[in-house]
Amino acid sequence: MSARSVIVTGAGQGLGRAHALALGRAGFDVVVNDVGDAAHAVAEEIRAAGGRAVGHPCDVADWSAAEGLVGAAVDAFGRLDALVNNAGIVRDRMLVGMSEAEWDDVVRVDLKGHFCPLRHAAAHWRERSKAGEPVDARIVNTSSGAGLMGSVGQGNYAAAKAGVVALTQVAAVELARYGVTVNALAPAARTPMTEAVFAETMARPESGFDAMDPANVSPLVVWLAGEESGFVTGRVFEVEADRVGICDGWRFGPRRSAGRRWRVGELGPVVKDLLSEAEPPTPVYGA
Template sequence: MTGATGICEGRVVIVTGAGRGLGRAHALAFAAEGAKVVANDLGVGLDGAGCSESPAQQVVGEITAAGGAAVAHGGDIATTDGAASLVAAALETYGRLDTLVNNAGFLRDRMLVNLDEDDWDAVMRVHVKGHFLPLKHAAAHWRSEARAGRPVAARVVNTTSGAGLLGSVGQGNYAAAKAGIIGLTLVASAEMGRYGVQVNAIAPAARTRMTQDTFAGLSALPEDVSPLVVWLGSAASTGVTGRVFEAEAGRITVMEGWRPGPTADKGARWTPSEAGEAARKLLADSEPPQPVYGAR
């Protein structure tokens, strides 16, 4: 990262899916800002098949060659043991944990009628469970620290997607998983704030091996997203929690989620016809939804 300021000096940061794409960019950016990094990656293919420690090891090599500190973790963070060992790796290697960046994921895109149950389960597992379990184990550590009277300024950055915000044709499993991550982010922010933990999410748009086929015209780089992630993962982001940001190239957008729109109250039970008439009037006064990605 150019123009490094040391904003994460002394912090210990876990990045999942750190071997390639966005995760690699985040890991390198945190290290450039003074953080010690635990780089997790199973080294799987685009569809989650296979396994190799080499991507995580390569990122660690890049960080250490530049004078930084990093260690690789090759465990499956969608398992209890893998997630627990990931948090343990940070604590045992560096004696603390300050930031968790949940980024790991893969795609198995199909139209709904062609989407196999295994494709659904695999994508939900890596994205939703792969966010939940590291968050659970990191949060348990931070809660223990806070209860012991030790100050906590912890940060979690989850990774959602425009598919989770708006939907995406041919990505029903992925869109559902990414929408679930937003819900998890909101709940974790509300539950963990008392312990000094801030939880936010980003919806990045960048050209990686995961997006190159789905969004062929996308030219933004993973490195363009990382500055916001680094800031959210630093102590400088104090007071920012429970929010979702879109990040693409030089653009940052605060995403505003569901909130009450036009409403009608009869004060008694509606008949189906009355309910339909009321709904149509309310829809006429409401903002139309943003189009689903890929819809015609």
């Protein structure tokens, strides 16, 4: 069997670059995507190390450009086996001061920028499946602790990354029939998006294990993109430093039934009882 082919979006720097390099070392054929020439530079790094890679700069939140990105993988390597959605931006602001553009830009890149490549890759795999070809494909999305728990000053980013989790769960069910698994990461690492905001936490140590090195996240990406991970879908993995864990999302909690429509005056004590029985929510980051 030929090498597996993978697209990595937002791979010009930070986590995406680390993922692309790790996938190249693992023998994947890599399509390196970013909005600028850094995509070509990272592809050249992979080729210099003996791997196969092409750079394909484009805006992944543009419908036609995302379709072209999927086509570029098939044209370059004859197949597409995995999509790593990593592209993202931040425009941090407290909600009362956030502009419409700051909201729209983040939701566009971080959420629509996941949907567009996913949609076109899924259509490609569906077509192959319906033609009777075997499909064993993977999608790895990128959420965030902000999307799972919320983050003060990042309402736009948190909403987009929470949307990525919901998109992952729906896509995992809808695409299973075509041989596609869909999972998500909530990584913590030093990137251009985090090192300025969390400078002390993200600082590189003078010696020893670099806990915030983005390359710490990449081994799980390589595994999830590979053939061995076919039994896992619809899950969210937290990855930081030397730790890998599963994040469980919303679940049904305690309930009460009146057997009829509730009266407004009855609900205060009922809600108090429900809250006393429910697990307290995980605190929002920065609260």
